[in-house]
Amino acid sequence: MINSTVAEISAALQAGDISSVEITQAYLNRIAKLNGELNAFITVCEESALEQAAAADAARSAGNTSPLLGIPIAHKDIFCTKDILTTCGSRMLHNFISPYNATVVERFNEAGTVLLGKTNMDEFAMGSSNETSFFGDVKNPWNTECVPGGSSGGSAAAVAADLCAMATGTDTGGSIRQPAAFCGITGFKPSYGRVSRWGMIAFASSLDQAGPITKSAEDAAIILNAMAGLDEKDSTSIDRPAEEFTASLNQPLKGLRIGVPKQHFAQGLSTEIEKAVRDALAEYKKLGATIKEVDLTNSHLSVSAYYVVAPAEASANLSRFDGVRYGYRCEDPVDLEDMYKRTRSEGFGEEVKRRIMIGTYALSAGYYDAYYRKAQKIRRLIKDDFDRAFAEVDVIIGPTSPHTAFKLGSKSDPVSMYLEDIYTIAVNLAGLPAASIPVGMANGMPMGMQIIGAYFDEAKILNVAHQFQQHTDWHKQKPGPIASSDEEA
Amino acid sequence: MEWETVIGLEVHVSLSTKSKLFSGSSTEFGAAPNTQANIFDCALPGTLPVFNEGALRMAVRFGVAIGAEIGKRSVFDRKNYFYPDLPKGYQVTQLDFPTVGKGALTVTLSDGSEKVIGVTRAHIEENAGKSLHEEFHGMSGIDLNRAGEPLLEIVSEPEITSAEEAVAYLKKLHTIIRYLDISDAIMAQGSMRCDVNVSIRPVGDTELGTRTEIKNINSFRFVEKAIISEVQRQQEILEDGGRIIQETRRYNADKDETTSMRSKEVANDYRYFPEPDLLPVVIDDEYIAAVKAQLPELPDARRSRFAEEYALSEYDAGVLVSSRELAEYYEIVASQSGDAKLAANWVSQDLLGLLNKNNWELADSPIQAERLAMLITRIKDNTISGKIAKTVFETMLEDESDVDTIIENKGLKQVTDSGEIEKFVDEVISNNPDQVQQYKDGKQQVIGFLVGQCMQLSKGKANPAQVNELLREKMQ
Numbered sequence: 001m002i003n004s005t006v007a008e009i010s011a012a013l014q015a016g017d018i019s020s021v022e023i024t025q026a027y028l029n030r031i032a033k034l035n036g037e038l039n040a041f042i043t044v045c046e047e048s049a050l051e052q053a054a055a056a057d058a059a060r061s062a063g064n065t066s067p068l069l070g071i072p073i074a075h076k077d078i079f080c081t082k083d084i085l086t087t088c089g090s091r092m093l094h095n096f097i098s099p100y101n102a103t104v105v106e107r108f109n110e111a112g113t114v115l116l117g118k119t120n121m122d123e124f125a126m127g128s129s130n131e132t133s134f135f136g137d138v139k140n141p142w143n144t145e146c147v148p149g150g151s152s153g154g155s156a157a158a159v160a161a162d163l164c165a166m167a168t169g170t171d172t173g174g175s176i177r178q179p180a181a182f183c184g185i186t187g188f189k190p191s192y193g194r195v196s197r198w199g200m201i202a203f204a205s206s207l208d209q210a211g212p213i214t215k216s217a218e219d220a221a222i223i224l225n226a227m228a229g230l231d232e233k234d235s236t237s238i239d240r241p242a243e244e245f246t247a248s249l250n251q252p253l254k255g256l257r258i259g260v261p262k263q264h265f266a267q268g269l270s271t272e273i274e275k276a277v278r279d280a281l282a283e284y285k286k287l288g289a290t291i292k293e294v295d296l297t298n299s300h301l302s303v304s305a306y307y308v309v310a311p312a313e314a315s316a317n318l319s320r321f322d323g324v325r326y327g328y329r330c331e332d333p334v335d336l337e338d339m340y341k342r343t344r345s346e347g348f349g350e351e352v353k354r355r356i357m358i359g360t361y362a363l364s365a366g367y368y369d370a371y372y373r374k375a376q377k378i379r380r381l382i383k384d385d386f387d388r389a390f391a392e393v394d395v396i397i398g399p400t401s402p403h404t405a406f407k408l409g410s411k412s413d414p415v416s417m418y419l420e421d422i423y424t425i426a427v428n429l430a431g432l433p434a435a436s437i438p439v440g441m442a443n444g445m446p447m448g449m450q451i452i453g454a455y456f457d458e459a460k461i462l463n464v465a466h467q468f469q470q471h472t473d474w475h476k477q478k479p480g481p482i483a484s485s486d487e488e489a
Numbered sequence: 490m491e492w493e494t495v496i497g498l499e500v501h502v503s504l505s506t507k508s509k510l511f512s513g514s515s516t517e518f519g520a521a522p523n524t525q526a527n528i529f530d531c532a533l534p535g536t537l538p539v540f541n542e543g544a545l546r547m548a549v550r551f552g553v554a555i556g557a558e559i560g561k562r563s564v565f566d567r568k569n570y571f572y573p574d575l576p577k578g579y580q581v582t583q584l585d586f587p588t589v590g591k592g593a594l595t596v597t598l599s600d601g602s603e604k605v606i607g608v609t610r611a612h613i614e615e616n617a618g619k620s621l622h623e624e625f626h627g628m629s630g631i632d633l634n635r636a637g638e639p640l641l642e643i644v645s646e647p648e649i650t651s652a653e654e655a656v657a658y659l660k661k662l663h664t665i666i667r668y669l670d671i672s673d674a675i676m677a678q679g680s681m682r683c684d685v686n687v688s689i690r691p692v693g694d695t696e697l698g699t700r701t702e703i704k705n706i707n708s709f710r711f712v713e714k715a716i717i718s719e720v721q722r723q724q725e726i727l728e729d730g731g732r733i734i735q736e737t738r739r740y741n742a743d744k745d746e747t748t749s750m751r752s753k754e755v756a757n758d759y760r761y762f763p764e765p766d767l768l769p770v771v772i773d774d775e776y777i778a779a780v781k782a783q784l785p786e787l788p789d790a791r792r793s794r795f796a797e798e799y800a801l802s803e804y805d806a807g808v809l810v811s812s813r814e815l816a817e818y819y820e821i822v823a824s825q826s827g828d829a830k831l832a833a834n835w836v837s838q839d840l841l842g843l844l845n846k847n848n849w850e851l852a853d854s855p856i857q858a859e860r861l862a863m864l865i866t867r868i869k870d871n872t873i874s875g876k877i878a879k880t881v882f883e884t885m886l887e888d889e890s891d892v893d894t895i896i897e898n899k900g901l902k903q904v905t906d907s908g909e910i911e912k913f914v915d916e917v918i919s920n921n922p923d924q925v926q927q928y929k930d931g932k933q934q935v936i937g938f939l940v941g942q943c944m945q946l947s948k949g950k951a952n953p954a955q956v957n958e959l960l961r962e963k964m965q
Contacts, residue, residue, distance in 0.1 A: 080535045100528055102535055199535040205765035234537050235767050313765055316567050319578020320532040340571055363760035
């Protein structure tokens, strides 16, 4: 059962075929067996998970039929969880027990999910390989010599290796989609403002968005139903009428207009991935879709603009980590300045410090116009490109990443790491929703396809993804070396 | 060389919203340290700001009161710097798009002339917490109760040319803010603070001299003294051929001098950028009109009305409207006593004299408007004379009984019984034959002396008009 989707587990729980305590224990066993190797979890909440599972079983007996009731989940360690260690992958918060829950966590609690633990991540979500975590690298379940992608690498690896039924992630420049692609699962980044950011530790406030990491598009829709919605505690969350994201999953694709950005099939894209995505497009054609090339003229500027805006916001967002009130503080500071300097030098890792410096520089007097203001202009141009494209097409499809998961330690140059997110970053700059779903295998490693939708058109993306998964089984592929066997379930 | 002074004022006012600018914490003054700091105020990771609309309404209220342009789209920015009492490591403020734009205040100077002083802008921002350096054995304590309280920073144009004008501007600002009920604006408590930018230049120069900024002055009087002393200091330096260093200074009241705090030449780069956690605040004409419709009568309008309605001089009216409370007090006294002129005299002289002498606020006065009105009523209906009324007024300070009881108990009631008065008059006539003769010889003014004698004899209680009349009758 642990390799099942949320929809399947939900049905089994409802039918009484399995209890929440049983499935929770099965995942805990699986975590105990594999986490040492994968390092997907920073914290495992064994005791409280079993308590929550028992409570969920009791609630079900009492008549509660919530679709997520009793289903085990893992939260990325960027979400504040009350009374549970919340590290954000950083030494700076290695000892931070949050006194409150993020809205996302709160919503899952209300839906009755069981929290298995907190997943590993790049430090403060800054990275595309999960190698910047203070708590060590996460290994890709398909090949433990490879990275799982980042920053939500722990969540992606956990879902791919069946350490949980579902997980939350966050996506600032591709941090849900790229690890989903590398780990052969479904990752979904909603429109900016769709999911509350309250309690989600900020990296770049205008780009950060939480979303589900799952085994299918249908699961993503089920989970998004629980996650999304206005939150008065987040001024940037958007007031939209409640939507059932599962409602239109089965809508036929006849007449669907798919845009294919020529810029996403340019130099640097691996031939296997290009072929896999083109094959997928052919599949969509068979389902009645039309394909049209679209021009995202300014997409080559997206990485540069992103690496001004995101570090600029991060440089301020991370100022609160000063050793004064919580988290890491250096030993025996001689004075205030010494405490600031050593706390932040010792508490943050290299990549975080690099981005704080980039952001600080970009906002400095005399450079603001050349960097920050210009980046904001580019951001508008990129959004305009998408607006033009969506006037003609319903979704835009391309590769999620130019290649499959790379070897741990193989990218030592920060810029080459930044280019990992070349197809995903523009989506965050424009605030759009997008998914990555498995689209094939190359040399034993999964490949991902990105489906981008118009602002607040999550339901369309999920429909398009789900229909693909109804006609293909790439999303059902399991990592060979550590594939779960039935007796574990 | 002749010098002229150029002054610009930055005034911070704590807006009296019930909760903080971006969190639900209370803003009540005087709570135990850190009892009014929630997870947002402590800048816990993941927390986000939610804008308090009350602060916007108060800022707009101020804006329309001074006839300022109102920013229909105001944008919050982050001002970045590290300090332990600034928990987020940035202060949220408004840089390029403040809620209140250009406006003006008209001040009246001691020579009676009026001057219009421009207000550049007024923006909303959050306060920092407090660092406490005592009692912690070499460490510092941080109190975040104040962190995140809403402030309105009101920036004047550099159009103020003397300490007197600066104080007149501040007092006017203070009066308007109190009328608007948007802040306690108590300088001693820090709910109104003033930073003064001062420079001097040779008369006739068009370029501004190098300025210094004197931070956090906490009384009108110290503002005046600090400016005078800083102008003097700058003048001495320039006349000795030196140059002024642009820097922040503080005013030391004990020594009556300003001293350097830190040099602005190595100032922080605050790296302002738009606050991404907050949306721009957009308001429409309707919003502004609604705020305008709720404005109370403001001091200038009230002064004109008092002058006209109560037939007072502009000066007297100006004194009476100098605070909202005083004006309201006066109106009660005037209407209940039925004598606006007499009420104006008693309020602006006796009552204000009393407050000044004791350093009291109006609220501290033991003589409420209703009691003062009654006292004046008793003057008008001849129960007591104006002179006796002063005695009653003094008594009222310690004795909370009503006016009539005091008059009764102290036996101060004016004697109007003509038989009683006749006794006094007869006695005075027989005791002062010389003066009586002078009167009879045509020296009319002697009557004053004789009336005075009668009053003395009656211990001030005789009705002077009756005395006067009877004396004249008897000396015919």
